[in-house]
Amino acid sequence: MRTSLNCPFSPHADVVPPIWAGREAQLRDWSDIVRPRRVSGLPERGRTILGEPGVGKSSLLTKISEDAAARGDWVTTQLRVPSKADPLKIVAAALLKLAKTAGLSTAREKRLDDLFRRVSDISVKGVGLSLREADGPEPFTSLTELLVEIGIAAMNRGDVVALIHIDEVQNISDEHVLSQLLIALGDAMVKEVEVQAPGGFLVKRRLPISVYLTGLPDFADMSSARRGATFARRFATTTLESFGDDALEAALQPFVLSGWEVPDNAGGTDRVTMEPAARDEILELCKGEPFLFQLAGEKAWYAGSTDAITRDQVIRGWAETARDEAAGHVERIIERLPQREREMLEAMIDLPPDKRSLKNIATSMGFEKSTQAGPTSQRLDTNRKIIRRGQIYTFRNRAIEAYLSSEWPDVAQE
Secondary structure (H helix, E strand, O other): OOOOOOOOOOOOOOOOOOOOOOOHHHHHHHHHHHHHHHHOOOOOOEEEEEOOOOOOHHHHHHHHHHHHHHOOOEEOOOEEOOOOOOHHHHHHHHHHHHHHHOOHHHOOOHHHHHHHHHHHHHHHHOOOHHHHHOOOOOHHHHHHHHHHHHHHHHHHHOOOOEEEEEEOHHHOOOHHHHHHHHHHHHHHHHOEEEEEOOOOOEEEEEOOEEEEEEEOOHHHHHHHHHHHHHHHHHEEEEEOOOOOHHHHHHHHHHHHHOOEEEEOOOOOEEEEEEOHHHHHHHHHHHOOOHHHHHHHHHHHHHOOOOOEEOHHHHHHHHHHHHHHHHHHHHHHHHHHOOHHHHHHHHHHHHOOHHHOOHHHHHHHOOOOOHHHHHHHHHHHHHHOOOEEOOOOOEEOOHHHHHHHHOOOOOOOOO
16 A cells, blocks of 8 residues: 555655644645735735755745745745856846746747847856947846836736745855845835726725745855845844754654544545554654755665555664664754854763753853854854753754764664
8 A cells, every 4th residue: 555656744845744744833824914915006025935855945935836836826936046157147047938928929020039138148157258349238127127017917916926946055155146136036026016996096006926944054144145135125034943853743743643644445435543653653763854854764664565654664764774864964064154153062972961051052162152152142042043041051953862862763673
């Protein structure tokens, strides 16, 4: 009954797993705030969703994009920006596709023909020397103009939002290109147009355009340093963190209570259930990490063929095929951290949990004053969501704490 074709877990990037956990606040933010306000012509900032690898940024935005498409919105594909790629070129190509969806490509206006030509040049050549030296507007201005035209078309269609999702934004290393991209997107979102209200008088409204940026926490420093207050006014930033056990337990509870429906190979259906002990073992192993939650569930699914997933299957699947991948996942997060931040985590681990005050941590790091460790602790808390500051410092990321302080991800098979 259990096969790769009906596994409800998916630790793969850019995929919405059938068993979805948490992120209700971000999903409601889209459905209850961002979309309604943009459709109604009210001002609403774009969203920047940041977080460490494996925390579920791309899956969250894929779920939002699927919801938008189901409502009839015009949605770009996930616009991933590889290292050293030209983001304006990537965005230009996506906007041309949105323009086709909006019906603008069939318009017979010289103004639009010229705009399409300019944006097509950007999609092919990017921000090259030839474009910089060419007569006419800067490339980012052309992108703004086309996005505004798409927004006007969406407004005229009614109850439609143009949704743009740009991923891996931390890879935009050229500060001038990043500035142009953020200005192009931001200018389109704050653009006001006059429309005729009931009664015949004219009112101003914003266009139904929504922009989501996703990437690693490093982007917070890049954007604030290069765009400052303007960026903050146009984009609201959320940094995702690991889950608490309550969210993961809630995701698995239907599995435990009623099971997961699968084909029975006889033209009907059957159900695979999960023992409560198996659920508890998955929660213990994944340490609140969304990627590890899906990984542990997937490996448990493949570890047996019975109609109930057992704790033994969870442990066996983890030990045989997930352990090394889990270790690598945490190691990559730690290796990305600057040396000073790694030193602070190690200092916390060296102290008993009830002695992890900033003063004791700073002393352990070799500082004379606790204030010298303040900026590092702030980054690990606010920017990265790895620790939580207070009178006593604690770990938000339980996988990192377990990796540094215990034998995890090793698990003894019974």
